[in-house]
Amino acid sequence: MRPPFALSLSAALAALFLLAACAGPRTPAPNIADADAAAEAEKQRELFAERLWRDESRLWALGYPLRAEGAALCGDDLQPSLGMRSLALQYLEGEQGATLGRLLKLSDRPQVVLIAPGSPAESAGIEIGDRILEVGGRPVKSGRSAEALADLFDDSLAAGQGVTLKLRRGTETVYANPVPRQICSYPVLLKDEDKVNAYADGESVFITRGMMRFTESDQHLAVVIGHELAHNAMEHIDAKQGNAVAAGAGGLLLDIGLAVLGINTGGAFMKAAAQAGAATYSIGFEQEADHVGLYFLARAGYELEGAADIWRLLAAENPQAIDHRRSHPTTPERFLAMEQVIAKIKEQRDANEPLLPEIVPDPGGDDENTLLPSAYPN
Numbered sequence: 436m437r438p439p440f441a442l443s444l445s446a447a448l449a450a451l452f453l454l455a456a457c458a459g460p461r462t463p464a465p466n467i468a469d470a471d472a473a474a475e476a477e478k479q480r481e482l483f484a485e486r487l488w489r490d491e492s493r494l495w496a497l498g499y500p501l502r503a504e505g506a507a508l509c510g511d512d513l514q515p516s517l518g519m520r521s522l523a524l525q526y527l528e529g530e531q532g533a534t535l536g537r538l539l540k541l542s543d544r545p546q547v548v549l550i551a552p553g554s555p556a557e558s559a560g561i562e563i564g565d566r567i568l569e570v571g572g573r574p575v576k577s578g579r580s581a582e583a584l585a586d587l588f589d590d591s592l593a594a595g596q597g598v599t600l601k602l603r604r605g606t607e608t609v610y611a612n613p614v615p616r617q618i619c620s621y622p623v624l625l626k627d628e629d630k631v632n633a634y635a636d637g638e639s640v641f642i643t644r645g646m647m648r649f650t651e652s653d654q655h656l657a658v659v660i661g662h663e664l665a666h667n668a669m670e671h672i673d674a675k676q677g678n679a680v681a682a683g684a685g686g687l688l689l690d691i692g693l694a695v696l697g698i699n700t701g702g703a704f705m706k707a708a709a710q711a712g713a714a715t716y717s718i719g720f721e722q723e724a725d726h727v728g729l730y731f732l733a734r735a736g737y738e739l740e741g742a743a744d745i746w747r748l749l750a751a752e753n754p755q756a757i758d759h760r761r762s763h764p765t766t767p768e769r770f771l772a773m774e775q776v777i778a779k780i781k782e783q784r785d786a787n788e789p790l791l792p793e794i795v796p797d798p799g800g801d802d803e804n805t806l807l808p809s810a811y812p813n
């Protein structure tokens with residue numbers, strides 16, 4: 436039994452709480468005109484669009500050289516590319532899309548908005564802002580969908596020869612004749628998520644905006660992109676998926692290389708990873724993605740000194756990952772293993788050897804399981 440004074444005290448507290456809950460604001464209410472609110476909303480959408488475009492531009496500039504120089508690591512997963520992206524107003528949706536369209540000065544005719552460094556588009560003298568009038572002699576009609584433009588390019592690029600583009604630059608009409616280059620066919624896409632995460636699904640690579648903010652250095656972001664490209668190139672996703680399905684767990688398998696940090700513990704995959712089948716492969720696959728990812732980096736000409744520091748930074752972000760070993764290598768293991776691979780690549784560079792990872796023969800001797808023999812040119 437409670438003493439009577441306790442009852443009255445809790446009753447008094449409850450009354451006080453009710454009073455507090457009912458009390459309204461004590462300062463004068465703001466007086467905001469609708470027009471002012473609308474103008475401020477547009478200002479904020481502009482800020483969002485600017486930031487989004489900064490992220491898109493950075494990802495394009497970093498992803499393209501990794502895909503182009505790393506083509507020898509991607510086996511048959513290649514596509515012809517000019518290294519440029521174009522947008523038109525009708526490709527974008529909603530108010531936010533309209534704001535981005537104004538920021539980029541888009542119209543209903545596609546125009547070049549991104550050109551990757553070292554790309555065929557750059558070499559051919561194409562400029563940001565050029566409006567595309569014709570692709571390979573076929574007209575680009577105003578107001579048509581993104582798919583219609585993609586079809587025109589696909590038809591022209593499939594031949595593997597130069598494609599003639601008729602462009603409007605300001606008031607001038609100019610022609611360019613870029614020659615497509617074979618690059619890894621895994622687009623590197625920005626994911627509008629705050630979590631510090633990155634993943635691959637076998638066909639594409641996804642980098643969250645949280646990861647873009649986290650990786651202040653371009654070299655570290657390139658390490659993350661290279662790691663994810665390596666998952667696709669080494670066909671880990673198919674293998675893991677097959678394995679997880681065999682273990683009775685379905686669903687989309689996200690890369691969990693960074694999920695181990697607890698930043699993204701995801702849904703389907705963490706459950707699948709808990710299954711013995713999938714878990715036994717994860718450590719090996721993560722190590723391999725770190726390993727091959729560094730080759731993507733090296734081939735694109737990155738300085739490798741300090742590349743492994745990303746694991747120190749991620750550990751600082753989430754200390755759980757330092758010694759929390761479940762289905763993944765820990766951050767100290769990853770850091771040290773990457774340092775070893777970096778030393779090996781430096782030897783290869785000094786000896787002028789091709790920058791390709793060594794493939795260890797499958798101990799089972801089963802050719803079917805040999806990892807990616809087709810990844811290397813003959």
Ligand SMILES: [Zn+2]
Pocket residue numbers: 662666690691692693721724
């Ligand atoms: Zn991974």
